Amino acid sequence: IIMNFKPVVKDYMTKTLVTFKKDMNVYYAIGLLLINNISGAPVVDEDDSLLGILSEKDCLSIFVDSSTSDLPVNETIMLGRGTVEHFMTTYVSTIDSKLDLFSVAQIFLKNNFRRLPVIEKGKLIGQISRRDVLKAIKDFDYK
Numbered sequence: 001i002i003m004n005f006k007p008v009v010k011d012y013m014t015k016t017l018v019t020f021k022k023d024m025n026v027y028y029a030i031g032l033l034l035i036n037n038i039s040g041a042p043v044v045d046e047d048d049s050l051l052g053i054l055s056e057k058d059c060l061s062i063f064v065d066s067s068t069s070d071l072p073v074n075e076t077i078m079l080g081r082g083t084v085e086h087f088m089t090t091y092v093s094t095i096d097s098k099l100d101l102f103s104v105a106q107i108f109l110k111n112n113f114r115r116l117p118v119i120e121k122g123k124l125i126g127q128i129s130r131r132d133v134l135k136a137i138k139d140f141d142y143k
Contacts, residue, residue, distance in 0.1 A: 007139070012133065018033075019042050020084045040053055062087065095107070101133050116129075
């Protein structure tokens with residue numbers, strides 16, 4: 001039965017994404033994460049090429065920076081180091097839209113990722129999350 005169920009990334013990925021630009025103020029980006037109830041978002045250039053990801057974990061380093069510099073958090077953010085580019089993760093694992101979700105689940109199990117950007121011809125076309133894979137599991141017909 002499981003052999004007939006071949007879900008792929010493109011069938012479950014999120015296509016409408018919140019994205020950031022590298023020169024965006026990180027405080028504004030944190031607001032977008034909170035408003036949209038997401039834990040991270042891709043950082044793209046004008047051509048939708050992926051530059052990195054800004055996650056909640058990346059944003060926590062703002063507090064670390066402010067504690068080691070003896071400056072309040074808001075001053076740390078405003079001193080030119082307050083852009084998304086300064087805090088984002090630039091080494092990002094990506095996947096193809098045709099990859100099967102069994103492989104994606106294995107990637108999530110082996111790594112601490114919550115999401116994986118989906119790239120096609122060098123451009124960001126979507127994102128797949130752990131939750132998206134759970135939806136595929138729920139769709140599985142056990143009959």
